[in-house]
Amino acid sequence: MSRELNHLPAPAKINLFLHITGRRADGYHELQTLFQFLDLGDRLSFRTTPKDSRILLSPELPGVPAEQNLIVRAARLLQQATGTRQGAVIQLQKRLPMGGGLGGGSSDAATTLIALNRLWDTELPLPELAALALQLGADVPVFVRGFAAWAEGVGEKLQPASPPTPWYLLLLPGCEVATAAVFGHPDLTRNSPPVQWQDYAEGRCGNDCEALVRRLYPEIERGLSWLKGLGRGAMSGTGASLFCPFESEEEAQRALEQRPEGMEGFVCRGHNRSPLHQHLQIQTETL
Ligand SMILES: C[C@@](CO)(OP(=O)(O)O)[C@H](O)COP(=O)(O)OP(=O)(O)OC[C@H]1O[C@@H](n2ccc(N)nc2=O)[C@H](O)[C@@H]1O
Ligand SMILES: Nc1ncnc2c1ncn2[C@@H]1O[C@H](COP(=O)(O)OP(=O)(O)O)[C@@H](O)[C@H]1O
Numbered sequence: 001m002s003r004e005l006n007h008l009p010a011p012a013k014i015n016l017f018l019h020i021t022g023r024r025a026d027g028y029h030e031l032q033t034l035f036q037f038l039d040l041g042d043r044l045s046f047r048t049t050p051k052d053s054r055i056l057l058s059p060e061l062p063g064v065p066a067e068q069n070l071i072v073r074a075a076r077l078l079q080q081a082t083g084t085r086q087g088a089v090i091q092l093q094k095r096l097p098m099g100g101g102l103g104g105g106s107s108d109a110a111t112t113l114i115a116l117n118r119l120w121d122t123e124l125p126l127p128e129l130a131a132l133a134l135q136l137g138a139d140v141p142v143f144v145r146g147f148a149a150w151a152e153g154v155g156e157k158l159q160p161a162s163p164p165t166p167w168y169l170l171l172l173p174g175c176e177v178a179t180a181a182v183f184g185h186p187d188l189t190r191n192s193p194p195v196q197w198q199d200y201a202e203g204r205c206g207n208d209c210e211a212l213v214r215r216l217y218p219e220i221e222r223g224l225s226w227l228k229g230l231g232r233g234a235m236s237g238t239g240a241s242l243f244c245p246f247e248s249e250e251e252a253q254r255a256l257e258q259r260p261e262g263m264e265g266f267v268c269r270g271h272n273r274s275p276l277h278q279h280l281q282i283q284t285e286t287l
Helices: 070-082 104-119 126-136 140-145 179-183 197-201 210-216 218-228 249-257 275-280
Strands: 004-023 029-049 055-058 087-093 149-152 157-160 167-172 242-246 264-271
Touching (some): 004 104, 004 140, 055 070, 070 087, 104 126, 104 275, 126 140, 140 149, 140 157, 167 218, 210 218, 242 249
Parallel strands (some): 055 087
Antiparallel strands (some): 029 264, 149 157
16 A cells, blocks of 8 residues: 655755865765754655555756656665665655755755655664665765764764754855865865864864855855854855854844845754654654
């Protein structure tokens, strides 16, 4: 019999700081970062097809053929790992900008792994799902685990963390930044000394991609210099999304109304437990 899960959240993440501490022999970069979730994201609906193993996704994303979409790749990976012959019909409501440093594609993939693992009764434990997730991208495991985390390695070594959960103004300068292009740039800072939690707590951590990305993208420079005039404005991941914490929703809302012309913005809240895990009542703290 066909089973369904509808309107599941695929939340955005932000990197509260991002340091690049080295480069591995395979070209991937060693990071230190602090991930937090936002109550803003894509939505996904799933219906299983017990007698048809195809994975059907609609709508297709512009410029991303279905077989390259992380949702379809996640579903196929779970089929391969478990040997299930079931398929699924998946609907995507895309809200997060692509290449926005908010991890939208990675979060879609994680929501797919968690939803289909439940609907297909394949029952892989979360740590095993997180190991599969890493094959899809460095950012996918944190969305599977579902707790805000201090991350090291390429982003897969995760320690639960409880940073403050302020309101944020999220500002979208409207450009797409390719993660691979930033990591491949000769001018990127790649030798930050390792830091500890105390360094973050005392304001000594930033985003090592920021100087380069500001130089390459004038719109990001414009948005970030405006946000830094308001408070602790920062860039998420390799860009392009920008954020600034506020003590109240009203303050964030007032800032939103004065945002630079031509830029989209949202007021949202930071969460140390993923909205997906809250929605499905997955016990993250027992991991
Ligand atoms: C930088 C971060 C920080 O959260 O986020 P985004 O800006 O993409 O959101 C992530 O580590 C991104 O993770 P993710 O977007 O999953 O990256 P992947 O698909 O694994 O990698 C894309 C490309 O970036 C480079 N890459 C990625 C991660 C890493 N630690 N070192 C790298 O050098 C590689 O060239 C890789 O081919
Ligand atoms: N479901 C998906 N949603 C968004 N992007 C996807 C998806 N599947 C594959 N991609 C590809 O991954 C790239 C990075 O997407 P995204 O995760 O949104 O940005 P970022 O890694 O900067 O946070 C996109 O430009 C797109 O080519």
